Each structure stands twice: as C-alpha cells, then as structure tokens.
Amino acid sequence: MTTPSIPTALIHHPYRAPEGFLAPQLPIYQASTVIFPSLKALRERDWRERDGYTYGLHGTPSSFTLESRLASLEGGLHCTLTPSGLSAIAHVNFALLSQGDEVLLPSNAYGPSLALAKGELAQFGITHQIYDPLDPHSLKSLLNARTRLVWLEAAGSVTMEFPDLRALTALCQAHGVLSALDNTWGAGLAFNPFDCGLDVSVHALTKYPSGGGDVLMGSIVTKDDVLALQIKLSHMRMGTGVAAHDVAAILKGLQSMPVRYAHQDQSARAVAAFLKTQAGVAQLLHPAFEGSPGHAHWRSHCVSETHLEGLAAGIFSVVFRPEIESARVDALCEGLKLFKLGYSWGGPMSLVVPYEMASIRGKLPAHLLPGHLVRFCIGLEDPQDLIEDLKQALHAVNH
Numbered sequence: 001m002t003t004p005s006i007p008t009a010l011i012h013h014p015y016r017a018p019e020g021f022l023a024p025q026l027p028i029y030q031a032s033t034v035i036f037p038s039l040k041a042l043r044e045r046d047w048r049e050r051d052g053y054t055y056g057l058h059g060t061p062s063s064f065t066l067e068s069r070l071a072s073l074e075g076g077l078h079c080t081l082t083p084s085g086l087s088a089i090a091h092v093n094f095a096l097l098s099q100g101d102e103v104l105l106p107s108n109a110y111g112p113s114l115a116l117a118k119g120e121l122a123q124f125g126i127t128h129q130i131y132d133p134l135d136p137h138s139l140k141s142l143l144n145a146r147t148r149l150v151w152l153e154a155a156g157s158v159t160m161e162f163p164d165l166r167a168l169t170a171l172c173q174a175h176g177v178l179s180a181l182d183n184t185w186g187a188g189l190a191f192n193p194f195d196c197g198l199d200v201s202v203h204a205l206t207k208y209p210s211g212g213g214d215v216l217m218g219s220i221v222t223k224d225d226v227l228a229l230q231i232k233l234s235h236m237r238m239g240t241g242v243a244a245h246d247v248a249a250i251l252k253g254l255q256s257m258p259v260r261y262a263h264q265d266q267s268a269r270a271v272a273a274f275l276k277t278q279a280g281v282a283q284l285l286h287p288a289f290e291g292s293p294g295h296a297h298w299r300s301h302c303v304s305e306t307h308l309e310g311l312a313a314g315i316f317s318v319v320f321r322p323e324i325e326s327a328r329v330d331a332l333c334e335g336l337k338l339f340k341l342g343y344s345w346g347g348p349m350s351l352v353v354p355y356e357m358a359s360i361r362g363k364l365p366a367h368l369l370p371g372h373l374v375r376f377c378i379g380l381e382d383p384q385d386l387i388e389d390l391k392q393a394l395h396a397v398n399h
C-alpha cells in the first residue's frame with residue numbers, strides 16, 4: 001500500500017500505545033464501534049457474553065467493571081446500568097410486566113415511580129394498587145392472580161417509614177410473585193437486599209455512588225440468571241446506554257462512598273437530634289430514631305456486629321406543628337444559608353425541600369402527625385455549621 005495521505009494517516013496511524021500503563025483509576029473506554037480482528041470473530045461474537053465486546057451499547061471495559069462492582073456491593077450476581085435511577089425503575093417494570101398484570105407499590109413510593117404506574121403502565125394495560133408498607137396484612141390482602149411484581153422501599157420516600165422487608169418478601173415468595181426494592185437509601189451498605197429475600201435491587205447511583213450531585217445513573221442488580229437475562233434483553237432492545245465519562249465518575253465515587261455514607265449518617269443524626277428538641281417540631285421521621293415509624297424494623301435490618309449503631313442514609317424529614325402557618329415554614333426553608341433549596345440527596349451540599357403532606361399522601365396514615373413536612377438531606381459540611389444555620393432560620397417558625 002502507498003503511504004496514506006494526511007486525512008487517512010490521522011485515522012490509521014501505525015503508532016499503538018504499548019500495554020502496561022498503570023494508574024489508580026481505570027481508563028475511560030469510550031465507544032459506539034468496537035473493532036473486530038476478523039469476520040469470523042465478528043460473526044461468532046455473542047453480545048450477552050462478558051468475555052469480549054460487540055458494540056458500545058452492549059458494554060465496554062468501563063461499564064462491565066462498574067456493573068461487576070455494583071453487583072458485589074449489593075450482594076447480587078448481575079447488574080444492568082441505566083441512564084438514571086428512575087429509568088432503572090422503568091426498565092424493571094417494562095422487562096417484567098405484561099398487559100393484564102398488576103404491580104403493587106408501597107404508599108410511600110418514590111413519587112415518579114407512582115406516576116409511571118398511573119401513566120405508561122396504565123396505558124399498556126398494567127394495573128397497580130397501593131399497600132401500606134408497615135402492615136404486611138395490607139400487602140397480603142392485595143396479592144391476587146394478576147399480581148406479578150411488588151415494589152418495596154426501605155426507608156420509604158419523604159415520610160421515611162422502614163418496613164419489615166423479610167415479612168413482605170416472604171409473602172411475595174409464598175404467592176410466587178417477584179419483589180423489587182428501590183435500594184437507593186440503603187446504597188448496598190445499610191443492609192443486604194438479597195439476604196432479605198428480594199429478587200431485584202434498583203439503585204439511583206445519582207445519589208451516594210456519585211456523591212457529587214453531578215451525574216445521573218441507575219442500576220438493576222439481580223442474583224437470578226433467568227431474571228437477569230430477561231432484564232438485559234429488554235434493556236438491549238430499548239437502547240438506553242450510559243455515557244462513558246459518567247461511568248468513570250461513578251467508578252471513582254464508589255471508592256469513597258462507604259466513608260461518605262457513614263459520615264453523612266452521623267452528621268444527619270446530629271442535625272436531626274437538634275431539630276427533634278425544637279418547640280415547633282411535632283415529629284421527626286428518621287428510622288434510626290426511637291419513635292420514628294418502622295424504627296424496630298430498621299434496627300433488625302441495619303444494626304449489625306460491624307455497625308453497632310446501625311447505618312442510615314443522611315436524609316430525614318421533620319413535621320412542623322400544624323398551628324404554624326405554612327408561610328413561616330417556607331420562610332424557614334428560604335432563610336437557610338448553607339442548606340440550599342433542591343431535590344436529590346447524597347451529594348456534598350445539604351438540601352431542603354418542603355412537601356405538601358396532602359399531595360404526597362392523600363389520606364394521612366395514623367403513624368404520621370399532621371403538620372408541615374420538610375425534608376432535609378445532609379451533605380458533607382460540618383454538622384455544627386448546619387445546626388447554627390438552622391438556629392438562625394428557626395426564628396421564622398418560633399416568632
């Protein structure tokens with residue numbers, strides 16, 4: 001072949017980086033196209049096998065590494081990455097449910113998960129019902145011939161009830177129904193979802209694994225080979241890949257996650273303990289605190305010989321007394337200087353969001369006191385500074 005011209009030489013240059021460049025972090029493998037050495041190799045390649053590569057959407061060294069680390073973290077065997085935590089929830093529904101099936105959701109489910117059931121799932125002929133996660137009888141009474149999947153959250157979104165996971169999954173198993181946990185709160189650290197009898201664990205990596213408040217990603221972990229393939233095939237057909245630089249960011253974040261999680265847990269407990277003593281506070285919703293709904297279940301799942309104080313995510317809610325006007329609670333939130341107004345959790349910056357109790361829970365359950373609910377997500381700031389910030393802002397509700 002003659003010497004290639006410059007445009008060709010810029011693509012087909014003979015230099016090849018030698019093997020052996022070692023650095024603490026994995027290189028970022030970015031690809032849609034993967035080159036095959038021969039047509040035989042191309043024809044024989046099966047995208048489902050993990051001993052080679054086919055196409056960027058089906059996996060790269062970066063995504064396979066992240067998937068296997070997440071499967072180990074959660075005590076599972078297989079993992080599928082999705083572009084957000086919510087898309088992981090959606091994928092589980094789309095992979096496992098068919099027209100005519102019914103899915104059960106806890107009454108404290110992540111809001112968009114319920115919206116998905118009311119929207120697309122209903123549109124595809126899949127019905128849903130809501131059970132009380134603190135009452136296994138409520139779940140039992142709803143299980144029927146059409147029930148195919150039960151979602152669980154521990155602790156639940158916003159109102160933070162911790163359910164008896166083992167009792168709920170035992171009911172699912174007895175009925176031959178699959179169970180899937182949104183394990184974002186536990187992050188694979190507070191308890192092992194598969195030891196609790198779950199079939200699927202979904203994780204919004206956007207929260208603690210990222211830790212930066214800057215990356216969106218989700219994962220679906222299973223132990224069962226057949227279930228894993230069903231999810232992989234559905235995921236492949238929908239084409240929802242994840243970006244290489246995002247995978248690298250999560251791989252990096254995972255390494256410091258256990259330290260951050262434990263630190264944010266301790267800071268959150270310090271801030272929650274301070275708020276609990278305030279005159280305007282009617283109820284603290286933090287599963288590690290005595291009196292919080294499901295506290296005994298939290299103890300039985302999250303306290304262990306290695307974590308005698310138990311582990312909990314750095315997120316909790318507070319119910320301010322109903323006689324305080326809601327405008328004052330809003331003023332408290334807006335008066336905070338270090339806490340910022342924003343959704344999400346697990347990042348470096350502390351966040352606060354007031355919620356309309358009526359809009360997240362139609363009818364107030366007996367274990368929740370009436371009032372104005374505010375959710376606090378604790379970041380990596382010094383907790384004493386956060387308490388000082390709260391002290392100055394609490395004037396809005398105290399006066």
Ligand SMILES: Cc1ncc(COP(=O)(O)O)c(C=O)c1O
Pocket residue numbers: 084085086087110157182184185204205206216217218344345
């Ligand atoms: C419990 C829970 N699950 C899932 C999600 C969805 O994660 P993402 O924002 O990555 O879609 C969130 C986000 O707030 C969440 O709080």
